[in-house]
Amino acid sequence: MKIKILRNIRKEWTKNLEKELVLFLKSNSFEIVKKGADITICIGGDGTIFYFNHINSIEGSIVGIGSESSHICQIRKDNWKKILLPLILRKKAETRITLIATLGKNKFSAINDIVLHTADYRLIRVFYSIDSQNKSFDGDGIILSTPTGSTAYAYSAGGIIIDEPVEAIELVPICPYKRLVSPSIVHEKSEISFYSDRIADFVIDGIFIKKLKAGEKIHVKKGKSISFLV
Numbered sequence: 001m002k003i004k005i006l007r008n009i010r011k012e013w014t015k016n017l018e019k020e021l022v023l024f025l026k027s028n029s030f031e032i033v034k035k036g037a038d039i040t041i042c043i044g045g046d047g048t049i050f051y052f053n054h055i056n057s058i059e060g061s062i063v064g065i066g067s068e069s070s071h072i073c074q075i076r077k078d079n080w081k082k083i084l085l086p087l088i089l090r091k092k093a094e095t096r097i098t099l100i101a102t103l104g105k106n107k108f109s110a111i112n113d114i115v116l117h118t119a120d121y122r123l124i125r126v127f128y129s130i131d132s133q134n135k136s137f138d139g140d141g142i143i144l145s146t147p148t149g150s151t152a153y154a155y156s157a158g159g160i161i162i163d164e165p166v167e168a169i170e171l172v173p174i175c176p177y178k179r180l181v182s183p184s185i186v187h188e189k190s191e192i193s194f195y196s197d198r199i200a201d202f203v204i205d206g207i208f209i210k211k212l213k214a215g216e217k218i219h220v221k222k223g224k225s226i227s228f229l230v
Contacts, residue, residue, distance in 0.1 A: 001088070003030050004037035004059055006052045008044025017043055017065065017077060021084075028085060039063060039088065039229065046072040050205035053098075053111055053226070061093045061227040071151060072111075074229065093227040096148050097167050097188060100223035101204060103216070108204045109223050112149030115174075115203040116194055116218065117141035119211055123177065128194040130171075130186055139176040141201075142194055144169060144220050149205075159183040169222070192220040 003025055007014040021041065022032055037059040042049045045066035052058050064073030065080050075083050099110040108114075118124045118140045127136045145154035147162035150170055155161055159172040160183065167188040173181040186192070195217040202209045202218065212218070 001030050001039065002033045002037045002060075003088075004033055004035075004040045006040060006042050006048070006057060008048040008051075011044050013077060014043045017080070021065075021080070024081065024084075030088075035059070041065065041084075042073075043077075045070045047206060049073070050111055050207065053109055054205065054207055056109070058226070061229045063087065063229050072148065072228075087229050090229070092230055094165055094230045095225045095227050096164055097146055097169075098223035098226055099144060099146055099169065099220055102219040103202070103209075103212075108209065110144075110149075110204050111146065111226065112152055112205045113143050113145040113154060114218070114220055115141060115143050115153065115201075116196060116212070117174065117201045117203060118196075119199050119201050122198070124200055125197040126173070126194060127196065128171070128192065130192055131190050135181075137173055137176045137181040139181070140174040141196075142174060143172040144192060144194075145172060146170075153206075154183075157183075160185075167222075169220075188222050190221070193217050194220070 007018045039060045040058045041063045043065045049064050065075045066073035101108045101114045123138045125138050126142050143154045147164045147166045150162040154172045157172045157174050159170050169186050172183040198214050200212050202212045
């Protein structure tokens, strides 16, 4: 079995863990590769998985090693030696949807969420469309979340938790004026677009992408599925 290892170089603890991990995997007859992996192990936490997905570096099924505050990572840095080998040998994977956001000629993949957010303290008017049905509201922005992301920002903003294997998209308005709009669940094959009447921040999985101009439209639909070993 071929395994790729990716680590967050900003976290010092990942350096020694990577060295130990390489020795551990080789001693158990796994091949460490840079391309063509069956499994990608991301060391550093949930954000590390998001980042390497963002730059399209993940191959095969995902295993995340993080800290006690990690939610998506299956393993913690203090217990990986006990859990990793059984997890790999079990060969059981859970498939989850991603979202693809298109801005002009650029495409961005999201495991958790796609966010449009006011760039300052002022309200923005968010215009959005679900399968050509146009709607709008005043507020701080909007979150489009996968089931994986439904426990994160979307939940904090008033959304509901969706079981991760479920294929659906959650739309959560951020602080809508007078709560005139509520969170909603739409079919995973829905095509969604949104924009605002003022400059706003465009964020994918917590990664700032750019400031959108007024009227600059983002198109969103279901992306390719990814798998996590479970």
